[in-house]
Every structure is written in structure tokens, then in C-alpha cells.
Amino acid sequence: MITIDPVRWGGALALSGVYLMMCLAIWRGRMARASAATGPADWLVVHASQTGSADWLAQRSVDTLVTGGLKARAVCMSRLDLDTLRGASRVLFIASTYGEGDAPDPGARFASEAMAAAPDLSHLHYAVLALGDSSYANYCGFGRQLDRWLAARGATPLFERIDVDRGAPAALGEWQHQLGRLAGTMDAPDWEAPAYGEWRIAARTLMNPGSAGGPLYRLALVPLDGPLPDWRAGDLAQVSAPRDPAHPREYSVASVPAEGRLELMVRLQRREDGTPGAASGWLCEDAGGQDVVRLRLRAHERFRLGTNARRPLIAIGNGSGLAGLRALLKERIDNGVRDHWLLFGERNAAHDSLCRDELQEWLAAGALTRLDLAFSRDGDRPRYVQHLLREHADVLRAWVADDAAIYVCGSLQGMAGGVHDALVEILGEELVDRLVSEGRYRRDVY
The missing domain is CATH 2.40.30.10 (Translation factors)
Structure with a gap:
């Protein structure tokens, strides 16, 4: 005959109940996050980032709003249009600035198209977190431009724009405080960056x-x-x-x-x-x-391979930009992928042939399909990577038609703008915009 100890039995039931409650809490949390990511939302958190900072802050902002019981969803600005804004009532914008006051890549189409229009946004309540670097002349230029445009269209600010100089903790803390106030909670998730x-x-x-x-x-x-x-x-x-x-x-x-x-x-x-x-x-x-x-x-999500891990890859860069491109190529080559075209520029072949032996080995082994180099000071006239693109325009069109992705890494001044102009000239602005929205045209420029 089995004897049951009522004390132990009751303790076991209590522990089981606690465990079930923990499981239920975890399930509810996951369901809330899934709903926030894909379902209807009362709050949109729109992010436009060049290096991933705005993306990360947008997700932390969504987490804070969801903690307060609000329905919130993060949206990349590349997917934002006027119809979405007309149908929204509360939008938080987290916008970085690229170069000397320009919109970052995910915000370029919105800046050129939507912000050139004059819709009635008097129904909209908004706030702007502008990310920037005060060492540049047009500090937080795109965020400030966005804030002025929204106000001019009749939208009502939830609180004054917050400018963040190179990730200043005080400014980010003020944004967190305002979000906690809107969500009605001070129990916000930890936003601390990883320790060094x-x-x-x-x-x-x-x-x-x-x-x-x-x-x-x-x-x-x-x-x-x-x-x-x-x-x-x-x-x-x-x-x-x-x-x-x-x-x-x-x-x-x-x-x-x-x-x-x-x-x-x-x-x-x-x-x-x-x-x-x-x-x-x-x-x-x-x-x-x-x-x-x-x-x-x-993590730099916008420059990771992601869905481009198996597509043909066109890698374009100059100078120290070879660092990011070399890592992308190495990861793909180690995974058995071989469709790579590298276009790279520097000053002189005699002194600036960076990683020459490794690149030649990859080329000889078929890990690199094409390697085109431009040395700006070796000829009678300057020759840069954008010139390579124009010289091989038919090849570029064929690679893109074959579903290739384009990754650009290197200097903001000169190279990045020149490459972008060449891509628009060869492929057309509509196709380049589509490549950006599909994540097939990505840049890490500085």
C-alpha cells in the first residue's frame, strides 16, 4: 500500500502551480511581442538607421510601450508611406542623420517623396528622437527636418524633439522617461548597452x-x-x-x-x-x-547578410571599407557560396593593394567570380570604383537581374555618393529604390 504524505503532496502541488504560472507569464509575454511585431498597433515606432542604432532603439521603445499594455509595432521607414501615416494616430520617429544632414538609406525614399508632399496630418500625434554627431555641420539634420515637416503638416508633438549627440546617455534617458510616461509605467526594460x-x-x-x-x-x-x-x-x-x-x-x-x-x-x-x-x-x-x-x-543588422546569404553578391568599397567587405566574403566562402564580384578602389597599386594575396587566392580558386580594381593615382586621370561600374554596366545589370545583392563599404565623401549615382544611372532610380526596400542594396559608409 502506498502512503501519501499530505504535506509533501501539498508542496508539490504548490510548486507545480508556481511553475504553471511562470509558463503562462512567459507565453503571454511572447504572445504580446508577437502581436506587437505583426498585428494591428495603436503606436507605430518608425526607425531610419544607417548603422543600426535607430533600429535597436526602436525595438527597445516598442518593448517599453508593450510593458505598459499598449499595442506597438516597429516599422522601418523604408516601408512607410503617406497612406500609413494617414491611417495612424500615434507615431514615434527615431531618425539618424547620414552625411551632412541627409536621410539615411531607409529614409531616403520617404524624404524625397512623402516629405515633398503636403498631406493633412492634423490627426497625428508624434515625437521625434533625432540621432546625430555634433562634429558635423548639420547636426541631427534629418531628424530636425522631419520634425519641422510633421509640425508644418499640422501634426501635434507629444513632447519636444530630443536630439542625441553620439548616443548621449542623458538624452536617451529623457526619451525613456517620456515613453514611460506615455505607457503609464516606470517598469521599463533595461536599455543598458553591453559592457566593454x-x-x-x-x-x-x-x-x-x-x-x-x-x-x-x-x-x-x-x-x-x-x-x-x-x-x-x-x-x-x-x-x-x-x-x-x-x-x-x-x-x-x-x-x-x-x-x-x-x-x-x-x-x-x-x-x-x-x-x-x-x-x-x-x-x-x-x-x-x-x-x-x-x-x-x-550587431549591425542592416549590413549583415541575412536574406542575402545565398544570393550572388556585388561588394563595392574603398580604403578601410575592405574590412567589412572582407568579413562578408569570408563568411560566405566558408559556407560554400561562390558567386562574388568585388570592386575595390585605392590610390596606387604599388603601395595600396590591400589583402592582395588573399584576394588573388580566392579568385584563382573560384571563390571570387570577378575582381575589378581601380587605383585613382596610377593613370593620367583619376579612376574610382564608380568608373568600374560604368565600364561594366552590362555585367552589373546581368548580376542584378540574377537576384544579386549590392553591399557598399567605405568612405562617405566621394565614394559612396559616386557609387550611388552610378547605380541610379545604370539601373534606374526605381530599381535602386526597390533594391533598398528589399534589403538587396546595403551600405556601411562613414
Whole structure:
């Protein structure tokens, strides 16, 4: 005969009840997040980002609103049109600025089309979080332009626009406070960015000895303790330099985790008085193998491969932009993908043939289908990557027709604009806009 201890039986029932309540809470949370992502929403959180910061903040904003019981959904500005705005009542905009006051890539079509119109938005309540860098002349230019346009169309601000200078915590804290007030909750999710890890420089190599341009170094870093963290091709490394710890610098990661090290390509910058840049000077010249490098990784969703992992890939860049492109190519090659076309530009072939041996090996092995190089100072006239595109316009059209994705990495001034103009000239503005909206045209430019 089995004897049942009523005390133990009651305890077991109580534990089972607690477990079921926990499961129910987790299920409800997942259902709420799923509904917020796909279902109807009283609040739209529209994000326009070049490097992923606005995307990340938009999702944190949605989480805060959902915590307060509101129906909210994040929407990329590339998918926003006037009909959506006319049907919305409450919209939060998180908008970064690209270059000297321009809209970032996901906001370009909205800026050129929707903001050129004059719809009646008097029914709309909105707020704007403008992301920018005060070292640029048109600080938070696109966010401010968006705020003025909404007000001119009769929309009512929920609170004054908040400008964020290089991720300033105080400004982001004010945005969080306002969201908590709107949601009626102070129980907001944690928005803290990951802590900096401690790394050391395992190797540092000058990539362009004798170059007419600034020295470019290839750095290999490893953690001081613990395993190598995970990241994906396209992601960024944030470095907090001892000379300027409040303003971290971002660099495209040039390697994949399987290589056992984190690689960066860092151009040594010099100020007008000749002194080295706070971060690049320390990384390229001063930091030794025993010095601690404070570094953290940041996911850059807009420059990851994502749905383009198996499509043919057209990679376009110049200078240190090869870092981001090299990681993308390496990840795909390691996964057995071989349809790659690299178009790359630098100054002189004799001194600036970056990663030459590796690229030639990939080409010889068929991992690179095409490799086209432009060296701007080797001929009678300057020749850049945009010239390569025009010279091979028929090839470009054929690759795009074959479902290729286009990734651009490198300098904002000159290269990025020149490449974009060439793409529009060859493919047409409508197709280029469609490539952006489909995620097949992505840029990481600085």
C-alpha cells in the first residue's frame, strides 16, 4: 500500500502551480511581442538607421510601450508611406542623420517623396528622437527636418524633439522617461548597452607601406580572459580609447569568429595640427601587447547578410571599407557560396593593394567570380570604383537581374555618393529604390 504524505503532496502541488504560472507569464509575454511585431498597433515606432542604432532603439521603445499594455509595432521607414501615416494616430520617429544632414538609406525614399508632399496630418500625434554627431555641420539634420515637416503638416508633438549627440546617455534617458510616461509605467526594460570587454592586441601590421594616404593597419585582437565572443559578418566593434573614453569609435569587423581573432582595419587619422586621432593614434601607434583595449561588439543588422546569404553578391568599397567587405566574403566562402564580384578602389597599386594575396587566392580558386580594381593615382586621370561600374554596366545589370545583392563599404565623401549615382544611372532610380526596400542594396559608409 502506498502512503501519501499530505504535506509533501501539498508542496508539490504548490510548486507545480508556481511553475504553471511562470509558463503562462512567459507565453503571454511572447504572445504580446508577437502581436506587437505583426498585428494591428495603436503606436507605430518608425526607425531610419544607417548603422543600426535607430533600429535597436526602436525595438527597445516598442518593448517599453508593450510593458505598459499598449499595442506597438516597429516599422522601418523604408516601408512607410503617406497612406500609413494617414491611417495612424500615434507615431514615434527615431531618425539618424547620414552625411551632412541627409536621410539615411531607409529614409531616403520617404524624404524625397512623402516629405515633398503636403498631406493633412492634423490627426497625428508624434515625437521625434533625432540621432546625430555634433562634429558635423548639420547636426541631427534629418531628424530636425522631419520634425519641422510633421509640425508644418499640422501634426501635434507629444513632447519636444530630443536630439542625441553620439548616443548621449542623458538624452536617451529623457526619451525613456517620456515613453514611460506615455505607457503609464516606470517598469521599463533595461536599455543598458553591453559592457566593454577587455582585449589585447595580438598583432598589428601596416598594410600600405609607402602609401600616399594615411597609414592603414590591420589589427588582430583577442580577449584577455574567456572565450572569443560571437559575432556575424557586417557587425561593428566599438572601442573606448583612454584619451577620449566618453566617445567610443566604431570600426567594421574584418574577420569571422572561426578565424579565432577579431580583426580591424584602422586608418591612422591626424588632426590639423598633426597630432594623431584619440582612438586611431592609440590603436595604431601607442597601445602595446600588454595594454588593455576596452572593446565591445555591436550587431549591425542592416549590413549583415541575412536574406542575402545565398544570393550572388556585388561588394563595392574603398580604403578601410575592405574590412567589412572582407568579413562578408569570408563568411560566405566558408559556407560554400561562390558567386562574388568585388570592386575595390585605392590610390596606387604599388603601395595600396590591400589583402592582395588573399584576394588573388580566392579568385584563382573560384571563390571570387570577378575582381575589378581601380587605383585613382596610377593613370593620367583619376579612376574610382564608380568608373568600374560604368565600364561594366552590362555585367552589373546581368548580376542584378540574377537576384544579386549590392553591399557598399567605405568612405562617405566621394565614394559612396559616386557609387550611388552610378547605380541610379545604370539601373534606374526605381530599381535602386526597390533594391533598398528589399534589403538587396546595403551600405556601411562613414
